[in-house]
Amino acid sequence: MFETLNIPQKNLKYEQPLGLFINNEFVVSSDNSKIETVNPATGEKITAFHAASKSDVDKAVKAAREAYETKWSKTSAEERGILLAKLCDLIEQEKHLLAAIETLDSGKPYESNALADLEQIIQCTRYFAGAADKYTKGEMIPLTHDKYAYTIKSPYGVVAQVIPWNYPLAMASWKIQSCLAAGNTIIIKPAENTSLSLLYLAQLFKKAGFPAGVLNVVPGYGDVVGSELATHPDVDKIAFTGSTAVGQKIMQMASSTLKAVTLECGGKSPAVVFEDANLDEAVKWTAAGIFYNSGQNCTANSRIYVQESVYDKFLEKFTQFTESEWNFGASCDPFEEACKVGPLISQTQYDRVTGFINHGKEVEKLNIKQMGKPVDKGYFVPPTIFTDVPQTSKLVRDEIFGPVAIVAKFKDYDEAMKLSNDTSYGLASAVFTEDIRKAHQFARDIKAGTCWVNSSNDEEVSVPFGGFKMSGIGRELGQSGVDAYVQTKAVHMNISKL
Numbered sequence: 001m002f003e004t005l006n007i008p009q010k011n012l013k014y015e016q017p018l019g020l021f022i023n024n025e026f027v028v029s030s031d032n033s034k035i036e037t038v039n040p041a042t043g044e045k046i047t048a049f050h051a052a053s054k055s056d057v058d059k060a061v062k063a064a065r066e067a068y069e070t071k072w073s074k075t076s077a078e079e080r081g082i083l084l085a086k087l088c089d090l091i092e093q094e095k096h097l098l099a100a101i102e103t104l105d106s107g108k109p110y111e112s113n114a115l116a117d118l119e120q121i122i123q124c125t126r127y128f129a130g131a132a133d134k135y136t137k138g139e140m141i142p143l144t145h146d147k148y149a150y151t152i153k154s155p156y157g158v159v160a161q162v163i164p165w166n167y168p169l170a171m172a173s174w175k176i177q178s179c180l181a182a183g184n185t186i187i188i189k190p191a192e193n194t195s196l197s198l199l200y201l202a203q204l205f206k207k208a209g210f211p212a213g214v215l216n217v218v219p220g221y222g223d224v225v226g227s228e229l230a231t232h233p234d235v236d237k238i239a240f241t242g243s244t245a246v247g248q249k250i251m252q253m254a255s256s257t258l259k260a261v262t263l264e265c266g267g268k269s270p271a272v273v274f275e276d277a278n279l280d281e282a283v284k285w286t287a288a289g290i291f292y293n294s295g296q297n298c299t300a301n302s303r304i305y306v307q308e309s310v311y312d313k314f315l316e317k318f319t320q321f322t323e324s325e326w327n328f329g330a331s332c333d334p335f336e337e338a339c340k341v342g343p344l345i346s347q348t349q350y351d352r353v354t355g356f357i358n359h360g361k362e363v364e365k366l367n368i369k370q371m372g373k374p375v376d377k378g379y380f381v382p383p384t385i386f387t388d389v390p391q392t393s394k395l396v397r398d399e400i401f402g403p404v405a406i407v408a409k410f411k412d413y414d415e416a417m418k419l420s421n422d423t424s425y426g427l428a429s430a431v432f433t434e435d436i437r438k439a440h441q442f443a444r445d446i447k448a449g450t451c452w453v454n455s456s457n458d459e460e461v462s463v464p465f466g467g468f469k470m471s472g473i474g475r476e477l478g479q480s481g482v483d484a485y486v487q488t489k490a491v492h493m494n495i496s497k498l
């Protein structure tokens with residue numbers, strides 16, 4: 001059930017759990033099937049972990065239901081907060097190992113990405129530890145002399161969560177910590193290519209003192225485990241982060257039992273640089289907004305629109321900055337501090353992203369600049385910049401999910417807004433200007449769930465996050481993160497006496 005894994009770059013040796021985590025124990029899958037996971041930086045196998053079957057999912061749902069009815073629904077909000085605070089301390093103690101597992105399994109650069117994810121996870125855990133007894137209170141509604149009402153924020157009960165591979169532990173933590181703070185029990189499915197870190201983290205929940213069955217982790221395939229969770233009659237809510245296509249399927253599947261659904265899906269977020277912007281800052285933020293995490297970011301500012309009067313100057317600076325700051329590092333090893341752009345997650349994503357690049361180059365004949373040389377191992381794709389890209393291009397319309405920046409020009413505010421909103425997505429946006437009125441107008445007019453002014457992709461755990469249009473339904477983080485996991489019950493009190 002455990003295998004000793006070595007991470008020589010960090011001089012680490014640890015016991016990696018490989019079973020399903022049900023009722024606070026690691027167990028084998030019922031059909032003994034396993035999934036191999038590879039290191040995206042080398043393409044080499046790391047290990048194989050157990051893959052849940054539909055009957056394993058059913059066992060996990062039963063464990064979560066039992067835990068909810070007998071223990072967790074009777075645990076006070078304050079006690080839930082205390083357990084989350086203990087968990088936070090344990091994550092902090094193990095953050096270097098957790099970050100190293102994340103780098104090994106997902107290819108994230110250790111110093112700049114994986115440790116940054118862990119810092120955010122610690123903040124997130126601390127935030128929801130404090131939120132448990134603050135954001136779960138109902139309200140009192142005075143009505144007449146003889147009547148008042150009050151509301152109870154009631155947990156859904158048993159919640160399923162399906163998460164992606166681009167931020168394996170962070171996406172798990174956004175979902176789990178807020179959901180437990182709200183008082184639900186959980187069955188969570190990590191992505192099949194990045195399950196190791198969450199299996200390791202599961203042990204810390206047990207160590208912190210969470211009762212058996214409160215958190216269950218069922219690694220496995222989406223069309224087996226994910227679909228079973230979405231259709232299971234004893235699951236009260238499902239929350240998902242991933243592609244819009246799968247988000248739509250989940251919504252359809254959940255309709256059979258009318259489950260509540262939260263979806264965080266794809267994006268094609270614009271960054272708009274006006275002529276009065278501080279160009280150096282705009283360059284720094286927009287480069288990070290598309291190249292960080294190798295562009296595998298639902299909020300990546302993958303469309304950069306620059307006002308025509310500063311277009312050439314911006315491009316020159318953007319290209320130079322990308323060349324000097326965003327590269328694989330000399331040894332193409334995400335554990336090296338110099339590695340800022342890691343490999344993509346898998347061969348599938350490598351083929352998908354290079355397919356887009358080849359399409360832009362060969363079919364649409366677009367101007368292209370690529371930094372760095374091809375790498376003969378792993379799934380590294382060099383930072384790529386396409387310029388003067390027409391709005392009709394496939395590269396403007398589709399989510400690429402790789403380190404591929406699309407740059408185009410605009411004349412004035414109206415055109416910038418028209419281009420920015422010309423998408424089926426609406427997850428995030430960024431605007432660069434020194435004009436406070438223009439910044440606020442942009443924030444008002446953009447159809448997206450987040451607008452960054454003079455920055456990009458700097459999420460905060462206390463601020464709501466989620467999408468408009470085809471980017472999703474519902475919000476995570478902040479108080480909204482707890483609201484997503486409670487439903488309101490209204491109690492009518494008649495105190496009149498005949």
Ligand SMILES: NC(=O)C1=CN([C@@H]2O[C@H](COP(=O)(O)OP(=O)(O)OC[C@H]3O[C@@H](n4cnc5c(N)ncnc54)[C@H](O)[C@@H]3O)[C@@H](O)[C@H]2O)C=CC1
Nearest residue numbers: 163164190191222223226227242243246265266298399401
């Ligand atoms: N919004 C985001 O953060 C993410 C967006 N994506 C987008 O999706 C594209 C494809 O990546 P994929 O790995 O294929 O994403 P995906 O949407 O298939 O995977 C996300 C999660 O959904 C699960 N899943 C897959 N099929 C399912 C089904 N039928 N029922 C229930 N769960 C299911 C997967 O096992 C994984 O845990 C990317 O190129 C990117 O554009 C991918 C990952 C994260």
Ligand code: BAL
Nearest residue numbers: 166167296297298299
């Ligand atoms: N930036 C964190 C959310 C996501 O990309 O999935």
